[in-house]
Amino acid sequence: MGTGSRIIARIGVVLATVVVSAPPATAAPPRTPWPPPVTALAHDGVRATYDWPLRPRPRVVRSFDKPARNWLPGHRGVDLAATPGQPVLAAGAGTVVFAGAVAGRPVVSVDHPGGLRTTYEPVEPSVTAGRRVGRGALLGTVIVGHPKCAATACLHWGLRRDRDYLDPLPLVRAVPIRLLPTGTGQARG
Template sequence: MRLITLTPAALCTVFLTAPSTAAPIGDFDWPLQPRPAVVRPFDNPEHDWLPGHRGVDLAGSDGQSVLSAGDGIVVFAGTVADKPVISIDHPGGLRTTYEPVSAAVPVGRRVTRGAPIGILRPGHPPCSPCLHWGVRREREYLDPLGLIRHAPVRLKPLIIEPQHA
């Protein structure tokens, strides 16, 4: 067996692609700590009028601190359909939403990634208490898990066996 060292120019380019509904990876992190379990994944319907799940549900506990997933400005902190909701605008035209969350920050407040923005409350069936976390760009809903930077891709040495004629 021989170990062959390849120069960067000799390596193939690896493309990692995400579904078109995925948000771009950036300077974002989980809105709950420690890293929560995903109780219900993103399920974007084919058409806007069809039912779906336009966000993810993250396991949490009543009274748990909810954190801003990224740097931005609080643009809404109030009640929608009897649930407390917070919305934050981020650079690049993204808006994240968090519910049911009692706001600890006023509208207009600039927040940074990881800053506490409110307290998780019960009231999001069927997994209460859990955080419904959503993201959209303009009117297009995206998978918020696409915001999270996963472990980096690492290439391992390539071992090539000599070919025998």
């Protein structure tokens, strides 16, 4: 083996040693896809992980209306028909990160795995920040006072990932299953 070949071989050993001994990269926690893909709702437990924040299943009286830009008007959540004093439940397991007033309205916020945060207002909180809650845990009770509520009282239920507002309804709505015809193995449409 010539001198040049030995130098190249040593460089290869040094590079291999550096690559092998390098500390592993820290991976970011997995993010829950949004909207959840059909397979996630049907098979990966997303539907089973979240539930309605009111019992029985409430009527949606105002839908999600995401504005084109964050500073424009819109409706960054859904309004659910409620009654004053009705229990508000955590839609999913997580940690209460806020329970207090925002712009004079009582709000409870819960962080969930995958970078999601649900918000509930107007709610008289029965929890404090830092408390871990399971799906269905009592967060507080609905109080009257949500603006533009089309019912006796409304729970405004919101969902965010970072600063991005999302429609919370895909968390709890079942995805219809469509069967393809059998026989030839090809779908007709």
